[in-house]
Amino acid sequence: MTLELTDVHVSFGNVRAVAGVSLTLASGSRMGIIGPNGSGKSTLINAISGIVRATGSIVIDGQRLRSGSPQGAAWRGISRTYQTPQTFTKLSVIENVMLAVRAAETRGPATWFQRGEYRRTVAALEFLTTVGLADLAEESAAILTYGQQQALALARALATGPKVLLLDEPAAGLNSAETEALSHTLQTVNDAGVSILLVEHKMDFVSALCPRVAVLAAGKLVADGPPAEVLSRPDVIDAYLGVPHHA
Ligand SMILES: Nc1ncnc2c1ncn2[C@@H]1O[C@H](COP(=O)(O)OP(=O)(O)OP(=O)(O)O)[C@@H](O)[C@H]1O
Ligand SMILES: [Mg+2]
Structure with missing residues (x-):
């Protein structure tokens, strides 16, 4: 079940929460989305799950999702947590x-x-x-x-x-035993064939779980690759500097 986003935009009045995101989540894969507060991570998940309207295209296994239709997204196998x-x-x-x-x-x-x-x-x-x-x-x-x-x-x-599971900061507020248990659960779920797109601030958790991480800053993707490589990039470190994040 491949999920393909092309030039996805979401605006709230003058706020461009998601500003032209394109990415592909390969069938059965796990991908992390990181980025500072307000960078558009939740809005991106809301767009994929049909909670907010978006422009651009969101395609799941060749079928284009109707913008702003949670029922349509659920029907196509997209499920999420908040x-x-x-x-x-x-x-x-x-x-x-x-x-x-x-x-x-x-x-x-x-x-x-x-x-x-x-x-x-x-x-x-x-x-x-x-x-x-x-x-x-x-x-x-x-x-x-x-x-x-x-x-x-x-x-x-x-x-x-679900065929694709979208998770919005599932490890926030969990202690280390709970975080470890969650990591194990998500691996089991993924092993059963469910693709996972994970928004998270806890870097250790994302790095351990996701072979690929994308970075959002001000609604745009600024990096995409293996966690060790992405997290050592100066522009990614800059994107986080001076921005409070709830780990
Ligand atoms: N329903 C909404 N109405 C108006 N503005 C919104 C709405 N939802 C999000 N925004 C704005 O869009 C931008 C992106 O917000 P979003 O919640 O997607 O960020 P985030 O990356 O999930 O942040 P956090 O890490 O704090 O959860 C912010 O400027 C936010 O204030
Ligand atoms: Mg959020």
Whole structure:
């Protein structure tokens, strides 16, 4: 499942949040997106997932995505997590995932075969096992720590049966054990064939997980390559200098 962006632009009034980004995420690959605060990373993910309208083209396996259509993106196999985990705190942990399974039944072809409450439960438990939350399945989502909420949000994203997973700072706010567990989970997910596009400020985490990293600065891609090479480039270091980032 190749994702191909060509000359993607997103503007908010006078703010050019994404200013002509072209990149290709090869099928089954893992790629990191880094860059200072406000450089357009979240907006780029929002454009791919159809949350905001963009110009230029976003093509997945030869099919062009309609701009500003979250349903269209989901239907084509794009799933995502948010910078702030989105979960339903009034529901149990497993109900959160079952809702995502049910949504996928109507929104996309991936998990249509899960129909039926028993099958949904089994499927949801499997996703919770993947992210390490199976033991908490019947607890209220309200009792989860921040790191566990992120894990639940990831389980919900996986429940839609994605071909491409977009992650917006999934390791922010996680302790080192949680970060390591997340890294392991994402490797497992990627090994199963899901392509991963990862926005992140934690350089060690991105470098370990992604053989390729792209750098955004003021809405433009300024570097793209292996992490060790990209992170030692003077223009990349300059792009970060003097800019506060929440690691
Ligand atoms: N919905 C919006 N309306 C107006 N401006 C926006 C909106 N979303 C983002 N922006 C602006 O677009 C620019 C890029 O923001 P974006 O959130 O994509 O940056 P980011 O790289 O994700 O930053 P951070 O590392 O802080 O998460 C910023 O100037 C931001 O203020
Ligand atoms: Mg952001």
